[in-house]
Amino acid sequence: MAAEGPTIDALSQFELTPVFGAFGAAVNFSQANAFMLVSVALISALYVYGMRPRAVVPGRLQAAAEMLHDFVLGLVTSQVGEEGRRYFPFVFSLFAFILFGNMLGMLPYAFTHTSHIAVTLTLAVLVFLVTTIIAIRLHGLKFFGYFFPEGAPLWLAPIIIPVEIVSYISRPISLSIRLFANMVAGHVMLKVFATFVVLLGGLGAAWLPLAALPLAINVALVGFEILVAFLQAYVFAILTCIYLHDAVHLH
Amino acid sequence: MADEFDDRLRKARTRHGLDAAENGGKGSVHGPWGFGLRAGVELVSALIVGVGLGFLLDRWLGTSPWLLMVMILVGGAAGVMNIYRLFMPPKRPPK
Numbered sequence: 001m002a003a004e005g006p007t008i009d010a011l012s013q014f015e016l017t018p019v020f021g022a023f024g025a026a027v028n029f030s031q032a033n034a035f036m037l038v039s040v041a042l043i044s045a046l047y048v049y050g051m052r053p054r055a056v057v058p059g060r061l062q063a064a065a066e067m068l069h070d071f072v073l074g075l076v077t078s079q080v081g082e083e084g085r086r087y088f089p090f091v092f093s094l095f096a097f098i099l100f101g102n103m104l105g106m107l108p109y110a111f112t113h114t115s116h117i118a119v120t121l122t123l124a125v126l127v128f129l130v131t132t133i134i135a136i137r138l139h140g141l142k143f144f145g146y147f148f149p150e151g152a153p154l155w156l157a158p159i160i161i162p163v164e165i166v167s168y169i170s171r172p173i174s175l176s177i178r179l180f181a182n183m184v185a186g187h188v189m190l191k192v193f194a195t196f197v198v199l200l201g202g203l204g205a206a207w208l209p210l211a212a213l214p215l216a217i218n219v220a221l222v223g224f225e226i227l228v229a230f231l232q233a234y235v236f237a238i239l240t241c242i243y244l245h246d247a248v249h250l251h
Numbered sequence: 252m253a254d255e256f257d258d259r260l261r262k263a264r265t266r267h268g269l270d271a272a273e274n275g276g277k278g279s280v281h282g283p284w285g286f287g288l289r290a291g292v293e294l295v296s297a298l299i300v301g302v303g304l305g306f307l308l309d310r311w312l313g314t315s316p317w318l319l320m321v322m323i324l325v326g327g328a329a330g331v332m333n334i335y336r337l338f339m340p341p342k343r344p345p346k
Contacts, residue, residue, distance in 0.1 A: 159328075166301050166322075166329035174296035174333070178289065235289075 008199075010191040014115055014184065032113040039100035039113070068096065072237065079241035080248060087244050090130065094123060095237035102183060102229030106222070114232075115183040117176060124172035124179075127240050135247035146250060175239055182232045186225040193218045286337070293333035301326015 016030035023029075046068075050061035058066055072092045076084045098114055105112025113119050135143045147164040148157060193214040200211035305322025309315040 162322075162325045163328045163332060166297055166304065166326055167332050169304070170293070170297040170300040170326075170329060170333065173299055174289075174292045177296055178292045181292070 008192055008195045010188045010195070013187060013191060016116075031111045032116060032119065035101065035104055035111045035113045036097075036119075039097060039104055042100055042104075043096045072096075075237060076241055076244075079238060080245045083248060084241070084244060087134075091237055091240055091244070094127070094240060095233055098123070098179065098236050099230065099233035102233055103226070105183065105187065106226055106229060112183050112187060114179055115187060117180045120176040120180040121172065123236075124176035127175065127243060128172040131240075131243040131247040134244070135250060138248060139250050143250065146246075171243065175236065179232050179236055182228055186221075186228055190218060190221055190225065193221065289337060290334050293337060294330040297330035297333050298323070298326040301329060 016032055018025040018029060019031050019034050020029055046061065046065050050065035053059060053062055055062060069092070072095050073085075073088060075095075076088045076091050080087065101112065101114040101119075104110050105115065132143075135146070147161050147168070149160070149164075152160055196214035197211050197218070200207045200214070301322045301324075302319065305319035305326075308318045308322070312318065
């Protein structure tokens, strides 16, 4: 994907355009929505077709499905505890959706739906609401004691309570900004270095050896971005687990 | 030979944080990169919430700019507290 003209155009890759012709345009069905559906379809396919053999010794696809399942299950039980198992479907859905979204974005011509703050903020607000509702259902009004730690001197309450409330509300903001910023930054870097290759190559054959340098950087960056794609899905899931732990155990 | 491989695999998995649960890792499972990225975002997001809340409360109560000034400080304090929590995970009572 070359830049139009001799400029570095790193942000147009995040523009939303309607897909599926006139029907898509009428309901503003953008490529982000399309790739969300693709990731959900791929996750479903992995489990429907991958688990079909139900073999004791799993094949490749079944092994992948089981590894993903066990990985998230280990995450949930180690962070939330055994009683966290009932929240496993929630964490697993989030993790798989974000992981597939991030990884799909690494394919050429694909769109990274997690590179939009609207998407990540929606997911983070969902986590925020779910954990808050769980905490209130399990602990009732004692939940509000969370904002004032036991043993703190009472005269500090006017300072501690607003700070704790702001700190609590900042959870979905930091959760969403982290994921979105990492995905945007990675794709911008890839695009900038890819444009360097094209621009240097366009200057003439003498510049081609120099154009190999940004190309080499891009090769390394792709590997790094795949790591980030996994790591950010993991961080989102583990923070969800930590918040669930706080909601269940409340201290 | 097989033992040696298992040993190396376990070391590699621990290094990459995949087996963090075994060595009692709680939350802070990724290396300096993860810490660095998290710390910056935690600090800024608390400040965003503080400024946003102060601005909205000012608009609502008509006390501009006093609540905004107070909430900037509160947001900064909350950011520092987020980072404190990041590095000092709360003691989890034994179940």
